[in-house]
Amino acid sequence: MIRLRKISKLYRLGNQEVVALRGIDLEIRDGEFMAIMGPSGSGKSTMMNIIGCLDRPTEGIYELDGINVSRLGDAALARVRNQRLGFVFQSFNLLPRLNAIDQVAMPLSYRGVANRKQLARVALGMVGLGNRMHHRPTQLSGGQQQRVAIARAIVGNPTIILADEPTGALDTRTSHDVMEIFRKLNEERGITIAFVTHEHDVAAYTRRIVSLRDGEIISDTPNTPVYQQQHPTGDSAATDGEALMEASE
Amino acid sequence: MTILDVFITSISALRSNIMRTLLTMLGIIIGISAVITLTAAGQGAQQGVSDQIRGLGSNLMFVKPGVSTTGGITGIPGTGPSLFFEDAQAIDAARLPYIDGIASHGAVGGPGSILQAQAIYRGQNTNMVLVGTEPSYQAVRDFYVEKGRFLSEDDVTKKALNVVLGADVADKLFGTTDPIAQTVRLFVGVGRQGVGFNFTVVGVMERKGASATGDLDNLVFVPLPSFQSRVAFIRNPKGFTNINQINIKLNDRSKEAQAKAEIGDILLKRHNSAEPDFTISSQADVLSIATDVEKTLRVLLVSIALISLVVGGIGIMNIMLVSVTERTREIGIRKAVGAKRLDILMQFIIEALTVTIIGGLLGVGVGYLLTQVLQHDISFDVNLLVYKYAINVSGNRYVITPFWIAMGLGMSAVTGLLFGVYPAWRAARLDPIEALRRE
Numbered sequence: 001m002i003r004l005r006k007i008s009k010l011y012r013l014g015n016q017e018v019v020a021l022r023g024i025d026l027e028i029r030d031g032e033f034m035a036i037m038g039p040s041g042s043g044k045s046t047m048m049n050i051i052g053c054l055d056r057p058t059e060g061i062y063e064l065d066g067i068n069v070s071r072l073g074d075a076a077l078a079r080v081r082n083q084r085l086g087f088v089f090q091s092f093n094l095l096p097r098l099n100a101i102d103q104v105a106m107p108l109s110y111r112g113v114a115n116r117k118q119l120a121r122v123a124l125g126m127v128g129l130g131n132r133m134h135h136r137p138t139q140l141s142g143g144q145q146q147r148v149a150i151a152r153a154i155v156g157n158p159t160i161i162l163a164d165e166p167t168g169a170l171d172t173r174t175s176h177d178v179m180e181i182f183r184k185l186n187e188e189r190g191i192t193i194a195f196v197t198h199e200h201d202v203a204a205y206t207r208r209i210v211s212l213r214d215g216e217i218i219s220d221t222p223n224t225p226v227y228q229q230q231h232p233t234g235d236s237a238a239t240d241g242e243a244l245m246e247a248s249e
Numbered sequence: 250m251t252i253l254d255v256f257i258t259s260i261s262a263l264r265s266n267i268m269r270t271l272l273t274m275l276g277i278i279i280g281i282s283a284v285i286t287l288t289a290a291g292q293g294a295q296q297g298v299s300d301q302i303r304g305l306g307s308n309l310m311f312v313k314p315g316v317s318t319t320g321g322i323t324g325i326p327g328t329g330p331s332l333f334f335e336d337a338q339a340i341d342a343a344r345l346p347y348i349d350g351i352a353s354h355g356a357v358g359g360p361g362s363i364l365q366a367q368a369i370y371r372g373q374n375t376n377m378v379l380v381g382t383e384p385s386y387q388a389v390r391d392f393y394v395e396k397g398r399f400l401s402e403d404d405v406t407k408k409a410l411n412v413v414l415g416a417d418v419a420d421k422l423f424g425t426t427d428p429i430a431q432t433v434r435l436f437v438g439v440g441r442q443g444v445g446f447n448f449t450v451v452g453v454m455e456r457k458g459a460s461a462t463g464d465l466d467n468l469v470f471v472p473l474p475s476f477q478s479r480v481a482f483i484r485n486p487k488g489f490t491n492i493n494q495i496n497i498k499l500n501d502r503s504k505e506a507q508a509k510a511e512i513g514d515i516l517l518k519r520h521n522s523a524e525p526d527f528t529i530s531s532q533a534d535v536l537s538i539a540t541d542v543e544k545t546l547r548v549l550l551v552s553i554a555l556i557s558l559v560v561g562g563i564g565i566m567n568i569m570l571v572s573v574t575e576r577t578r579e580i581g582i583r584k585a586v587g588a589k590r591l592d593i594l595m596q597f598i599i600e601a602l603t604v605t606i607i608g609g610l611l612g613v614g615v616g617y618l619l620t621q622v623l624q625h626d627i628s629f630d631v632n633l634l635v636y637k638y639a640i641n642v643s644g645n646r647y648v649i650t651p652f653w654i655a656m657g658l659g660m661s662a663v664t665g666l667l668f669g670v671y672p673a674w675r676a677a678r679l680d681p682i683e684a685l686r687r688e
Contacts (some may be wrong), residue, residue, distance in 0.1 A: 051680045054585055054680060054681040054682040054685075055680050055681075055682040055683075056680060064364050074589060074590045075589045075590070075591070078584065078587050078588060078589040078590075078592075079414075079587065079589075081584075081585065081586065081587045082586065082587020082588075082680075083587070087585055087586075089585075089685075093578075093581075093582045093585065093685065094582075095264030095265070095579055095582060097266050098261075098265055102261065102265075106583070106586055107587050108256060108600065109254050109257075109483075110586070110587040110592055111587065112251055112254060156587070200688040213608070
């Protein structure tokens with residue numbers, strides 16, 4: 001359960017103040033699958049970073065599962081990021097020199113899990129990279145890199161996965177593969193998924209679309225997921241994803 | 250995160266960017282090996298000086314003519330302020346109870362002399378220092394003949410053309426031939442202009458070796474009157490015999506100050522002068538100068554070491570700073586997936602320490618190898634009063650001290666921590682998104 005109350009964010013650029021968010025109120029219930037949209041500069045990434053505990057609001061209260069996150073210190077915040085949240089970036093943010101298993105196992109090392117390589121293998125299997133375990137980012141396609149990043153986000157069993165334009169660097173086909181993985185995670189594991197996008201056909205996968213403009217929410221509407229009908233190459237991707245999910249479980 | 254986990258993370262981070270790790274180590278290896286090599290050379294030189302000073306012999310005092318006008322060039326009888334054989338006789342006549350022995354000598358040739366002295370035997374010739382002295386020289390300077398005999402009282406009274414060769418001179422002229430009773434030509438002059446006389450070899454001096462007072466093996470001794478009449482034939486107006494130095498051996502070192510005063514009085518009276526036109530130096534003076542020399546060397550050594558420390562530090566700093574941008578992003582990623590500040594700090598400390606310790610140890614090894622490979626003799630002159638003193642440090646005298654090893658390792662660790670960990674720590678304090686934005 002995510003609750004933002006009167007969240008504001010100011011940036012200082014030189015001697016100029018830029019308002020990225022002005023008094024955002026938002027609730028995201030457990031198990032939701034939602035998209036945040038808006039033109040560039042609307043503050044959607046800023047909001048996502050704040051929800052992901054990567055950034056702090058200038059004003060307002062952010063409660064995550066009833067905990068006032070804005071008050072937490074570095075160590076407690078790190079624990080929240082590590083255990084409750086999984087974050088997926090547009091630019092993947094993988095460490096260039098690590099192979100897929102080590103990338104995925106990294107979050108677990110920060111909570112002292114013993115069998116982290118084993119868990120990393122399972123997570124990689126879930127995103128369909130069972131045969132790319134020892135590849136480094138440079139040896140993987142964009143879609144594969146993003147799937148490694150998703151495996152890294154889910155390896156710690158988070159209740160929430162957040163993503164900032166997860167398909168922004170991908171072509172249409174791989175974008176839909178990634179959304180298919182998100183849909184499965186949401187439907188089959190009940191993981192809350194919220195992501196920023198400016199692509200309508202990507203947002204169409206979700207059940208709720210929030211729109212921002214100039215740091216304010218201008219619309220918050222339910223959506224009927226249309227992926228099954230609209231998916232151009234949906235059959236193969238969906239089957240792929242499904243098969244792998246089953247294989248790993 | 251346990252320490253073991255941190256260690257594993259650090260090692261895998263180091264291994265995953267092996268090029269950066271090696272470059273960092275290279276900076277450290279160069280820095281540390283420079284520190285080790287240079288300080289080892291400096292330390293060796295310093296020890297060399299100490300050893301040579303100790304090798305000077307004990308309880309000796311030297312009286313020398315003043316050097317007011319000759320600009321450091323001494324040893325040419327008749328050109329500098331005067332010291333005479335008659336002065337030595339007067340000191341001897343005073344029968345001072347603390348004096349064990351007196352020996353005067355005059356000399357030409359060698360460094361500091363405008364005249365060259367050469368010894369020639371059947372087409373072989375060598376530059377040397379020609380010394381005119383008395384039989385007492387052996388005991389006073391604690392420097393003895395090894396083959397044949399030294400100059401005798403008879404040689405002195407008869408102004409005999411007999412000569413005792415230094416070990417090096419004998420080697421160069423005669424090789425394996427026995428020099429005793431052979432005739433050598435002793436030539437004194439400038440270029441081809443000069444005088445030469447035939448002398449008969451009566452003895453060869455013991456070898457003092459290169460490490461102590463290397464000059465001594467290049468001396469050639471003739472009776473003082475022979476030296477005076479054949480070589481230093483410029484007599485002063487009063488008919489006295491010019492000499493370069495009176496060597497005085499004391500039997501009691503505690504009498505040094507008294508000896509200085511009383512001998513000074515005798516000479517002032519004889520020279521009829523208010524200001525001394527001579528210098529009396531004792532073992533204590535030489536030692537104090539030697540201490541100054543050692544101090545100078547120590548300053549030099551420390552400067553060399555500091556420069557190498559800075560050079561090494563800059564090497565480490567460069568590579569550390571270069572890698573910071575990339576590391577900032579890595580820190581952002583690690584924080585985004587749940588690393589605490591402390592985790593980051595620990596990782597970077599262990600990384601830096603691992604690199605600097607391994608690099609440091611390799612640097613010590615390389616430094617040691619360099620001292621073994623170089624093995625160059627270090628040689629320079631130090632002016633002790635009016636005497637040029639040759640410092641020779643042979644190659645095996647490089648001294649690697651634990652202190653400088655510790656300094657080198659400490660420096661690399663501190664630099665590594667400062668330039669590697671501090672920027673990382675600053676990055677770790679940022680919110681993850683800030684660290685990720687830094688490109």
